[in-house]
Amino acid sequence: MxxxxxxxxxxxxxxxxxxxxxxxxxxxxxxxxxxxxxxxxxxxxxxxxxxxxxxxxxxxxxxxxxxxxxxxxxxxxxxxxxxxxxxxxxxxxxxxxxxxxxxxxxxxxxxxxxxxxxxxxxxxxxxxxxxxxxxxxxxxxxxxxxxxxxxxxxxxxxxxxxxxxxxxxxxxxxxxxxxxxxxxxxxxxxxxxxxxxxxxxxxxxxxxxxxxxxxxxxxxxxxxxxxxxxxxxxxxxxxxDELVTKTTRLHVHGVPRGWVPPPNLVHTRWLDDAAVLTIQGDVAVVEQRILSSHPNARIERVPLSIHEACADRLRGMEVLP
Amino acid sequence: MNARALEQGASFKRSITQTLLIKDLRLARVVVGPALGVLSSIALLVCGLPLVAPSLARLMGLPTGRDGSWFLVPLNVFAFCLVPAWTAVALSFGELSRKGEVLTATLPLEGATKWRSKFLVALLVYAVFALIAFATLEMVGAAMPLVAGAERGWVVAVALIGLCWGFGAAGFTRGIASGFGLATALPFLAFLCLLVVANVVTPIFRDLIWASIGFDARFFPSDTRFDIDEVSNKANFWRHVESPLLLSILSSLFLCGVWSAWHARGWIAGQHAAARTPARGLLKLAVLVVLLGVFSSAIAAVTAQTRLGWNQSANQAIMRGFESVMAMDPDKLADESTKEVGLSGWSCNQILVAQRFAWSHLYVAPGGIADEVIDLPTSRFRGPHWDEQQGKAVALRVRMADPNERAALLAAFERIAADSTGHELGQRLAAAFKVESRGVEVSLVSLAAHAIADHHDACDVLFSMEVLAIRHGTMQGFPHGACECRVRAVNRLRGVRAMLASGAPDAAAWEGRLDVLTVDRALAVLSAPMTFVRDAESAALAAIPLSPSDPAHRAQLERRHAELFACLECDITTLIDESGMRLEPPTLAE
Incomplete structure (x- = not known):
């Protein structure tokens, strides 16, 4: 430490x-x-x-x-x-x-x-x-x-x-x-x-x-x-450290509304026609899963500040029991 | 450590106790300051203004002089009871600052250290206001009914109780304003609750105690008035319970206050930043108050019964007397109940002194007169069988209240009153008195007038004279008021004579019992100097069983005789004129 x-x-x-x-x-x-x-x-x-x-x-x-x-x-x-x-x-x-x-x-x-x-x-x-x-x-x-x-x-x-x-x-x-x-x-x-x-x-x-x-x-x-x-x-x-370095935000275009994203994401929401996913961990695995189910989807990686990373986690906690 | 650091850091270091005391004194100032300000302003106004500007003081309606000082005493006593309690509230809640965060609570101090400082400051305030209250009282120099003597102890206790409740308030509320309210209202509520519990529970304990020792509630001995009324007897017991009950209730109130303060110790030390519900604490307090109320009642009932320990034997004696009379034949009861005082063998003076006492209680059986008969007439008389006599007197009243029994008893009394050979005068007069509702005036006055007219016995004459005087109105008996007694007896006989001579309708009731001639003879005896009493009394006085080693007692008795003879041996015209107006009595020669 x-x-x-x-x-x-x-x-x-x-x-x-x-x-x-x-x-x-x-x-x-x-x-x-x-x-x-x-x-x-x-x-x-x-x-x-x-x-x-x-x-x-x-x-x-x-x-x-x-x-x-x-x-x-x-x-x-x-x-x-x-x-x-x-x-x-x-x-x-x-x-x-x-x-x-x-x-x-x-x-x-x-x-x-x-x-x-x-x-x-x-x-x-x-x-x-x-x-x-x-x-x-x-x-x-x-x-x-x-x-x-x-x-x-x-x-x-x-x-x-x-x-x-x-x-x-x-x-x-x-x-x-x-x-x-x-x-x-x-x-x-x-x-x-x-x-x-x-x-x-x-x-x-x-x-x-x-x-x-x-x-x-x-x-x-x-x-x-x-x-x-x-x-x-x-x-x-x-x-x-991981809050910033291992947290990634993906904007996924070309998936229909009502699409169910992969499990275990930090937070998911919609921004216009794009699904906004906040991911902790290996982002490549998530991208591969999305593309395998929706080959036409366009995925954009967006850099995250610690503030955004924490805010998304807090938003994600709201759905917890 | 550099110089600048010393200047800004270490230079202002104080001891822990000193620091906490200064802080707590500052917290107490919230209450003490305004209280002292109000008290001193009122004192200045009440005492100073009448001196400086008396007309303005009168205009403002201010109490002046002694009244003004007296006004300050209850005010200061009230402040003494209230201010320490409110100071405790200020000390308890003073730690709270905004949002309930606590500075002192987060510092490394033992809870006892924080407590000690607050307690010392509260005690200081208590002492200051006690000093103010009692100093004012001393300056006034008067025995204020509220705070004189032992009452001061109560004031001190009430203020101490208030102090405990003031600390305790922190455990039951969150804000300082409600803290002041609770510190004032909760002790009152607890006191009322204790009183209610005591009123409910004490009679239960009393009945349990009485049941366990075989005490009959109908026969509660009393120094004043004995009655078989069970309700009033129980109320009489309550009179004996009041004092220990009040003491134990105040003790309970103190204990509740101490518990409240203990319950609030965490809050006072700062362990209560956020809002906590006080309901559980209040519930515990209510349970404690009820339990202590029950406990207080038990203690008070036991204490009262212990103090009245003699009552158990007295109770038994009354019960014996009552039951013996209740089972008695009416003729025998009438005879027994009128044997009040044997006239023979006693000094007239003694007999009359005792007789007055006997009359007042309607029934004194033989043996009821004890050696105290030679005591001063104003002293309290109680014979060895006093309690038993009370039981008999009540039983007689009970039987007289029964219509069937009443008729038989009245007939028996009338037979005794009319029997001049088998019963002596005292007993006949007593019997005549018992038939009061059927013409006691006629019976008593006739008997007395005949006894005086015949004047076979000096005691008979004195006794009859007193009977006439007493029936005429309330007065002192012999020897004090002997002149008054003689005057009243003469006036009474004069009145009867005038009525008999006029042939008024009322005279019919007297027919066969008393005539004008007998009244004149009796008047002649009472009007002439009654020297025959001295002759008879001198012989009786020699027989009084007085100890020779008691010269003071004998001198007192001789003086009373001298007073008696002075009244009896003077000419009636020196006491009363022809129209019955009373004159100055003779002065006793030293």
Missing amino acids: SHAPKETETRLEPTPAFFAGGLAGGLAGGLALTCKALALRFGRVHALAGFDLNLAEGESVGLVGRNGAGKSTLFRCIVGTEVLDAGAIELPAGLSRVEFLSRVGFVPDTLSAYDWMSAGDAIAYVAALQPRFDSAWCAQLQRLLGIDRSAKVRDLSRGMQARLAFVLGLSHRPSLVLLDEPLLGVDAVTHDVVLETLARMRCEIGATMLIASHQLGDLARLTDRVVFVDRGKVIESVPT
Whole structure:
């Protein structure tokens, strides 16, 4: 498994404290985590319905699913703000809940801080209560993200809130980073800085990461594999590289409406007179099958972005039971 | 770590406890701030404005002076009961920020650490508002009926219960606004529920206890009024249950509050980001309230019965007395029930003191008068067979209520009242009293007038004089009010004489029982100085079984005699004029 960031350019200063603390403090490498058959219901809604996930040490996993699929609920269960109805989250051996939390960095989609605090107060609050808080690293993050310490939390814009949430969640150099839509509302520069920072964290301390995002391009840069989630369950887990390189879209012309495409495709739909097939795996085999049944068919290969690949998978999941 | 990092990072590090306390104090400010503001504004308005601008205060209708201070006491007591509870709500819900995400919950802290800080802040608020309430009370310096003495304990308890329920509210609702509502309404609902359960279950426990110890509900002993009415007897038991029941209900309410707070501990520590249904928790709470209500009722019933332990033997004694009279022959019953006090061998003073007591209860059998007879007339009298006598008195009433029995008993009473040889005066008067509905005036006054006119015995005269006075109206007996008694007796006889002499239709009822001549003789005895009482009493006084080592008691008795003789030996014209108007009584010489 490669821990190298997808993009090598960085503007993050390599501080000695960061490396020294990370290694000497025994934090090198990430935390492994196993979620087994997690179930949680809110009234009649099954937010989690047998959710299984294994995170290896240092692995970076993207969570992709439509709204309400259970991604945020999963994060809340991991950090303990939700109590599971069934299932278990297995922590690394010998680690208590409190010790686990001291190594987890959670960045929620909405800033979690008291409205009456200033940004500086919120940071000081976390500094006092987080035993692994790294002042130097925190100061560097503040500088990089341009945090105004005197601004009240309630007065911060959405983008500034996201920046502060990032500082609060990661200022103790966590071994397990949980990011729930961390970049909503941030500007392009900050977006870039955050991605760089995360990449450096993976590279330099080998932090394990679980990232839920609808910005699929970010996942392509940061994750090793992408887990597709629907209705509280993991539907599919695909290596990130394969999402782009082994997913192909075919436009098939010259087949009649009502034509039944070959089985096991990611997604099928019609665009004007052409059948649009999204295929995972060996595209030549599929082409051969089509041509054997419809010799006059004209097949056109269309390049796919990761966004399109994921979107087609999500569309494909809609027909699943 | 470079200098800049120190400036921005480590320099503001505080201890965990300090940090959490500061945060929780800030959360509590949401409630405490406005509460203190309102209280101080009202205090300033009520106390300050009348001093600065009295006319404006009057115009605004503000209570002034002491009234104003008194107005602050219930206000502050109310705040003491409410504000800590609402502070607990603010502390519980304060962790929630937008979309329910929680900052403190995701930090590596033990649940107990988070709890401890909130609890300390809540206790601090509790102490502050207790101080304000009781300091106001002390400043007013008056015994407010609501919060004086032991009542302060109740206020402290209610505020503590409110505090627990304030923390507990977080387990049953999702929003802080409904949290305030629930923290206020739920304890009231639980209290009402506990009361309802107690009202239903306590009588069941009472009946079970009574059945197990053979306690007859018809014969519930009472210090005030004994009645065979089972319903009122059970209500009487309820009176004894009230205090322990209230205490156990409040304890149950406290326990429910503690359970609610425990149930909500996860929510308070932040484990409740999303919407969860509170129905299961409320159901559990309802079951707990009912169970504790049953438990409270059992404790209260057992406590009340334990406190009334003597009642079991009293109950048996009443039952014995009741059953013995119910089976008795009417003639024997009439004879027994009128043997109230033997007149011979007793001091007139003692007899009259005891007699008044005997009259009030209609029936005191021989032996019912105990040594307490020599006690002060105002003291409580209870003989060794008191409970048995109560049972007999009730049985007599029961039998008198039966038309067949009533006729036989009234005939027996009339025979005793008319028998001047076989029964002594006291018993005859008692019998005459029993035939009240058939002309007690005629019977009693005739008997008393004859006894005074004949004045064979000093005690007979005093007793009759008191009978005349009492029948005339409510008054104090001997020796206190002896002058009043003599005056009333004379006036009563004068009235009867005038009626007999006028030949009015009412006089027919008296024919053969009393004539003008006898009345005049009786009036002469009562009007002249009644020195014969002192002679008779001196001999009787010597026979009183008083201990020589009790000089205080003897001195008291002698003083009462002196009061009695002063009233009896003066000329009637010093007490009353010819028209019956009362004059100043003689002053007792020291």
